[in-house]
Amino acid sequence: MIIDSQKTNSTSSRRSFLKAAAGVCILGNLGGCNKRMNDSNIDEGPVSDLDHEIGRNILRQYPSIDIHSHLGRSFAVGGEFTNETTSRMDGGFEIERIQDMRNGLVTCSMLSLVADIQVIEFSGERGVGPYRKFDVGEAIEDFYRQINRVKSLSSLGILNIAKTSEEIIQAHRQNETVVLLAFEGAGFVGEDLDRLEAAQELGVSSINLIHYRPSEYGDSQTLPPMYGGLSPLGIDVIKEMNRLGIVIDAAHASFETTQDMVTLSTAPIILSHSHLKNMYEESARLISGEHADLIAESGGVIGSWPSGYQNKTINDYVDETLRLVDRVGVDHVAVGTDLDLNYKPVITDYHQFPELATLLIAKGLTDVGGGKSLGVNFLRVLNAAAKVASN
Ligand SMILES: [Zn+2]
Secondary structure, eight states, X not given: OOOSHHHXXXXXXXXXXXXXXXXXXXXXXGTSSOOOOOHHHHHHSOOOHHHHHHHHHHHHHSOOEEEEEOGGGGGGTTOOOOSXXXXXXXXXXXXXXXHHHHHTTOOEEEEEEETTGGGEXXXXXXXXXXXXXXXXXXXXXXXXXXXXXXXXXXXXXXXXXXXXXXXXXXXXXXXXXXXXXXXXXXXXXXXXXXXXXHHHHTTEEEEESOOSSOOSSBOBSSSOOSSSSBOHHHHHHHHHHHHHTOEEEOTTXXXXXXXXXXXXXXXXXXXXXXXXXXXXXXXXXXXXXXXXHHHHHTTOOEEEOOOSSSOSSHHHHHHHHHHHHHHHOGXXXXXXXXXXXXXXXXXXXXXXXHHHHHHHHHTTOOHHHHHIIIIIHHHHHHHHHHHHHHO
């Protein structure tokens, strides 16, 4: 639980920085510095269409990247699910989502396939957890089912799969959209670390090693600890991901596992979707301030998560995002929507990005700070991972 004087101090330092920066115009095409709206007005109702234009201008100026999505639920297409939760899920609406990205001026979505989708389930009391083990060969077979779905959309020209920051910047310049491919969970790797390179060759740019099933690689936030951090195999996986330049995602990993990842990795670590705990709501998926600090110390970013934990509206979500900024600094915050698999989401559509951008600016970020949080920070991480690999 992080309710401490540091928060108050860092909040006031962000605000005083903003006052100091208020006279500096950074974005020429806005016709001057952003008008600041009164926070109390923002909380009273939706911002107007006119005000959304502030956000649209930010999104035109900077590439925006959702660092964690299940865009159109590609993972569900063609799955033969035996459990209650996933058998009811529809999937395959990527085309609509790409159109939503265009309409919302979102440049890039990190489309995460779900490595353990066949073996997890939702249970009311304990949230999501494992319900059976993988059969022999099932995990790798399911990896190919999911990746083939995305590849087929790519070969039809429906999705453009990017791998580098240059490709994302280029897409932004041309008003195009791209996806980065990711996997949530790494069960398909098993003990065969060559599969990491094979995944990368198929376009996978980032993997969060740990999800809801018990992992070979380290402890999770939601299951009893087995290793006290990373397992010996998990250590080898981190080294191999660094060698290849795959971005390491610590989402769902326990504090100790994240600590081990940060100590070991020569590249920044991301935590693609979570936010800070507060004193009112308990969820094992939320993180402490110290947990967030680990990611910042690695040079990485935390994807602020618009889930229903602690958020009822997009306004609440922006407040949570700014709490993260206050804790770790504006260089270490990103957006990780978790569309289309989030828990009671307050962002349900990419159309909301102009409103999100507007609110971030209205509630205190500078234009540059907004641009960084909405995407530019992650470009830095992607470059750093590639640089470590090339050394
Ligand atoms: Zn997740």
